[in-house]
Amino acid sequence: MxxxxxxxxxxxxxxxxxxxxxxxxxxxxxxxxxxxxxxxxxxxxxxxxxxxxxxxxxxxxxxxxxxxxxxxxxxxxxxxxxxxxxxxxxxxxxxxxxxxxxxxxxxxxxxxxxxxxxxxxxxxxxxxxxxxxxxxxxxSTEEEGVRLFRDVLGGLSELSRAKRSEAEVIELREEVQRLRRRLAELEAGRGARPRAQTGHSFSVPPKETQ
Known part of the structure; x- marks a missing residue:
């Protein structure tokens, strides 16, 4: 202590x-x-x-x-x-x-x-x-070289972060579009089921009388 x-x-x-x-x-x-x-x-x-x-x-x-x-x-x-x-x-x-x-x-x-x-x-x-x-x-000349390298490295890091963010946005947009297509398919399938069943006739059996 x-x-x-x-x-x-x-x-x-x-x-x-x-x-x-x-x-x-x-x-x-x-x-x-x-x-x-x-x-x-x-x-x-x-x-x-x-x-x-x-x-x-x-x-x-x-x-x-x-x-x-x-x-x-x-x-x-x-x-x-x-x-x-x-x-x-x-x-x-x-x-x-x-x-x-x-x-x-x-x-x-x-x-x-x-x-x-x-x-x-x-x-x-x-x-x-x-x-x-x-x-x-x-x-000095040596310090100039070190500073230049540090500046280039910092610029590349910023560019890498920007590109990564851009790629994430593109991936997110593609995922949203995929979900929208899937939703449209589900809605289309749900609307097609009643039309496929219109050729069948359903009869309700009569109630039994005591």
């Missing part, structure tokens, strides 16, 4: 891990952009990408097919930072749904302009995330 002490211990451990994660995130933010960045925008996403060609302030940021924000800062590689550092202002309604393991991808949008796409993560989002900044990684 678990007593109050063990429950309190587990809660304290979770709080400690959350604080460590928060401290690591804040340290990364300060190293990448400086401490003032936390106060500049309501909600921010920070990421480092290999190629930022075509990106500039105002470049749209998309999440799940909808524009969720814009790029507000692009810094070139320097010193210990090998990649381009992006700062993106995100609407809070989208920010709360972006999990810590989400990824970013720079791609050419329409009409030929670059855009940033935030790819959903596998973990559920933390709706009680304590700060307004999240640090994300750029999606």
């Amino acid at each position: 678990f007593g109050p002490t063990s429950v309190s211990r587990r809660r304290s451990r979770r709080v400690g891990l959350a604080l460590l994660s928060l401290l690591a995130a804040l340290t990364t933010v300060v190293l990448l952009w400086g401490g003032g960045v936390i106060r500049e925008e309501p909600c921010l996403l920070l990421a480092t990408v290999k190629d930022a060609s075509g990106l500039a302030e105002g470049t749209p940021v998309f999440y799940r097919g909808l524009q969720a924000g814009r790029v507000v800062g692009v810094r070139a590689p320097s010193g210990q930072f090998a990649g381009w550092r992006l700062r993106m202002a995100i609407e809070r309604s989208a920010f709360v749904h972006i999990s810590a393991d989400a990824r970013v991808r720079v791609e050419v949008g329409r009409p030929g302009r670059s855009q940033v796409v935030v790819l959903p993560g596998l973990q559920p989002p933390d709706h009680d995330y304590p700060v307004n900044v999240k640090v994300l990684n750029e999606v």
